């Protein structure tokens with residue numbers, strides 16, 4: 001699908017050379033309703049950004065997109081979405097239309113998005129830090145009780161007795177099978193003290209638990225939220241050594257140096273033999289074979305928000321169907337935050353809450369000026385090249401920002417046009433079709449999008 005669309009749009013783009021911009025003339029053209037629409041059969045709606053959604057996204061959050069400038073749909077049959085909003089859907093590269101400029105995950109974990117590939121294409125991926133943290137924290141606290149009292153087994157027992165009409169006779173006799181322990185005075189180890197971990201630590205402390213945390217990249221924002229009494233460990237193994245409960249609140253990162261199977265034989269061997277592991281982060285963090293061995297050998301428990309082929313029917317495991325963020329409040333907050341982030345990017349080039357792009361925000365664009373955004377590899381000469389292109393065409397830069405993150409650099413540049421007539425499409429082509437440039441956009445007039453470059457070296461509308 002991707003290849004076909006690319007060929008089509010590349011051909012269409014090659015024909016697009018009519019939009020001209022004159023010095024000091026107001027920049028008022030709308031490339032959806034003028035040349036672009038005529039030249040590309042792909043673009044059939046007028047002057048609106050196309051938002052594609054995967055998963056069920058809160059309608060209250062989506063209502064943040066003004067209908068005047070945005071159209072939100074599950075499927076853009078012409079493959080011409082400009083931005084994607086999703087939750088846990090495992091996004092395939094082939095589902096990213098060539099016209100897509102941004103992807104927002106309504107939630108925290110972006111391991112379901114091909115982020116590295118999007119970086120190569122110059123497409124920012126956003127998430128919504130903290131938007132669903134309270135919902136998850138509440139379920140982690142619930143997990144503490146699921147692990148300390150045999151609630152699920154007790155509930156199942158009551159159902160069975162009820163079916164046999166025996167509840168009243170048997171309850172008091174049978175309840176000794178479901179005895180538990182209390183959480184007050186026990187130790188909770190928190191692995192990852194970000195939005196969820198820090199909030200969980202605070203709550204657990206208020207419930208009378210001792211807390212110990214491990215997070216080698218603890219942010220100041222999170223540190224300020226931690227309970228004063230928390231002790232800080234210098235490794236996962238030392239954090240879990242004295243713990244009765246262990247809560248995992250770290251991202252899942254594949255590959256070397258990542259977090260795949262981080263709770264494996266080694267870490268488990270440092271735990272007490274009756275510890276309760278709460279996994280409301282990602283199933284892949286736990287090595288199922290090692291966890292099974294651990295649960296078989298002692299009286300430990302595993303409470304997880306994720307499916308597990310090996311542990312789903314283990315007597316000491318309780319698995320939930322990924323319910324952590326499934327509250328009305330979290331769904332609405334995350335969707336609203338994602339919608340705002342996407343709008344800020346599409347309309348102003350602003351980057352906030354991105355997991356692959358550097359933060360960037362340029363002050364308001366002056367009336368009549370044009371905003372150009374360029375994502376490049378973070379290598380010498382890129383900024384000079386961009387400035388040269390503008391200078392060559394007699395275009396004055398009014399304000400600009402250049403930021404970088406890892407291998408990627410991002411520029412937002414406001415320009416006023418010089419005395420000569422400029423073909424914006426040619427200009428963008430020149431800016432974009434240069435080694436090291438990943439994508440670019442031109443923002444002017446009403447909602448719209450510019451060229452971007454794909455990995456094969458072609459460009460498209």
Ligand SMILES: NC(=O)C1=CN([C@@H]2O[C@H](COP(=O)(O)OP(=O)(O)OC[C@H]3O[C@@H](n4cnc5c(N)ncnc54)[C@H](O)[C@@H]3O)[C@@H](O)[C@H]2O)C=CC1
Nearest residue numbers: 108109192193194195196215217249250251280281324325
């Ligand atoms: N069950 C559910 O529905 C939900 C699950 N999650 C999962 O929880 C994770 C955490 O979410 P937030 O707290 O909102 O993210 P966050 O980004 O605020 O916090 C993550 C923390 O983990 C730390 N960290 C990263 N790698 C680590 C490691 N190897 N060892 C120790 N600390 C490490 C980071 O420094 C950061 O402070 C998400 O990545 C996601 O996978 C998030 C929301 C809902």
Ligand SMILES: O=C(O)C(=O)COP(=O)(O)O
Nearest residue numbers: 087088107108109325326
């Ligand atoms: O935010 C996250 O990382 C989550 O896991 C929440 O997933 P969901 O939006 O409920 O599919």
